[in-house]
Amino acid sequence: MSYQFTVSPDFTPIHLSGWYIFNTWLQKQTDNAIHLEMYNDFQEQRDAIKNDNVDLIYANPFDAAMLVREKGFKPLVKSAGESDEAIIAVNAENHVEDVAHLEAGIRLAVTDDPDVRMMGMIMLEPGDLDESNIEVIPSDTYVIVAKHLLKNEADAGIFLAESYDELSKMIRRQLRVLVRSQISVIHHSLMIGPRLLDQREKIHDTLIQMNNDDKGRGVLESLGFEQWQTVDDEEMEFMIDLMDTLTM
Amino acid sequence: MLHDMKPEDIVGDFQEVTLALYGGLSRKILYTDIETPYPDGKLIVSTTDKEGVITHVNQSFIEMSGFGEEELIGAPHSILRHPDMPPAAFKDLWDTVNTGVKWQGFVKNLRKDGGYYWVKATVIPNVREGEVVGYTSVRRKPSRTKVEECIKLYPTLF
Numbered sequence: 001m002s003y004q005f006t007v008s009p010d011f012t013p014i015h016l017s018g019w020y021i022f023n024t025w026l027q028k029q030t031d032n033a034i035h036l037e038m039y040n041d042f043q044e045q046r047d048a049i050k051n052d053n054v055d056l057i058y059a060n061p062f063d064a065a066m067l068v069r070e071k072g073f074k075p076l077v078k079s080a081g082e083s084d085e086a087i088i089a090v091n092a093e094n095h096v097e098d099v100a101h102l103e104a105g106i107r108l109a110v111t112d113d114p115d116v117r118m119m120g121m122i123m124l125e126p127g128d129l130d131e132s133n134i135e136v137i138p139s140d141t142y143v144i145v146a147k148h149l150l151k152n153e154a155d156a157g158i159f160l161a162e163s164y165d166e167l168s169k170m171i172r173r174q175l176r177v178l179v180r181s182q183i184s185v186i187h188h189s190l191m192i193g194p195r196l197l198d199q200r201e202k203i204h205d206t207l208i209q210m211n212n213d214d215k216g217r218g219v220l221e222s223l224g225f226e227q228w229q230t231v232d233d234e235e236m237e238f239m240i241d242l243m244d245t246l247t248m
Numbered sequence: 249m250l251h252d253m254k255p256e257d258i259v260g261d262f263q264e265v266t267l268a269l270y271g272g273l274s275r276k277i278l279y280t281d282i283e284t285p286y287p288d289g290k291l292i293v294s295t296t297d298k299e300g301v302i303t304h305v306n307q308s309f310i311e312m313s314g315f316g317e318e319e320l321i322g323a324p325h326s327i328l329r330h331p332d333m334p335p336a337a338f339k340d341l342w343d344t345v346n347t348g349v350k351w352q353g354f355v356k357n358l359r360k361d362g363g364y365y366w367v368k369a370t371v372i373p374n375v376r377e378g379e380v381v382g383y384t385s386v387r388r389k390p391s392r393t394k395v396e397e398c399i400k401l402y403p404t405l406f
Contacts, residue, residue, distance in 0.1 A: 123288065128394075184306070245384065246386065
């Protein structure tokens with residue numbers, strides 16, 4: 001039997017090959033045939049999940065509730081010590097000093113990364129901004145968000161903090177961070193679906209021990225991770241509840 | 249356990265009032281008019297059991313409330329209850345979450361040092377295997393416009 005693995009479409013592009021390397025490693029370690037399917041966007045990926053095509057997923061926290069509560073997925077691991085954080089940034093020449101001083105009608109550059117967009121919109125609330133009184137400038141990547149700011153095609157942009165920090169120094173010098181989230185408990189997770197659940201413990205243990213040998217460490221490095229850390233059912237339920245409070 | 253507030257913990261001039269709290273508790277409150285601004289980018293998170301007793305707090309909760317973690321765990325969530333908050337707001341909160349629905353509102357919270365901070369709070373029942381086992385409360389930075397509206401509205405609800 002062949003299984004399907006997929007990765008949240010907001011993965012950092014430099015790690016694309018890393019996910020293929022990881023999938024090859026995982027197949028060898030667990031003796032499963034696993035096909036890695038990379039979807040172009042979140043909607044395509046959600047359609048695949050709804051059609052029960054997915055067995056293993058490195059999931060965006062925004063999709064965790066649907067995966068657990070509607071599709072019977074269980075958490076396995078997350079990248080140790082990492083969490084998803086968002087940044088609101090403006091062009092360095094913009095005179096706004098406080099996110100609360102951004103005014104209704106601003107042009108906001110955003111990607112379709114759902115958890116980052118949600119965290120960013122929450123940080124705009126103190127200035128009475130919401131989806132109804134901003135102009136969204138859709139952007140395929142965080143580099144495009146930065147370009148919109150540099151060309152003054154947007155007044156503010158929402159970034160995944162990790163992606164902002166990976167922008168070149170030259171670009172960052174022309175931007176200014178108004179606010180960076182410090183939420184700490186929202187994170188991507190590797191999750192396992194119903195057809196693979198009987199192997200949950202075996203796959204979990206294999207992943208947790210992955211950094212104990214050179215080969216495994218090399219694969220983790222290609223993903224930009226140091227090691228995996230267990231996500232138990234209650235931690236996942238807690239994050240789902242927390243996400244639920246934030247989508248209101 | 250919920251103790252009366254102590255003058256030695258209070259920073260600045262204070263007023264005194266005794267509040268009747270949920271569950272037949274009462275507490276002597278010492279409060280000042282010093283506001284601590286909500287920090288940008290942070291969430292205050294706590295969980296309680298079904299009776300509203302705190303079981304988990306995050307670091308932002310500790311920093312903003314001024315209490316130590318050991319003082320918060322095991323205390324009723326009403327340890328944050330400010331006398332300017334109308335009882336009707338909390339009745340609405342409990343009536344809502346007891347039906348399994350999320351509640352959201354703007355709340356003036358009391359600090360250990362007698363000061364206060366405004367939050368936009370969302371409370372959700374934690375449902376595990378079909379049973380409500382507790383509640384998670386997440387607070388975020390509120391809009392100042394909404395806070396100004398509440399400052400006018402809440403005194404009319406007593």
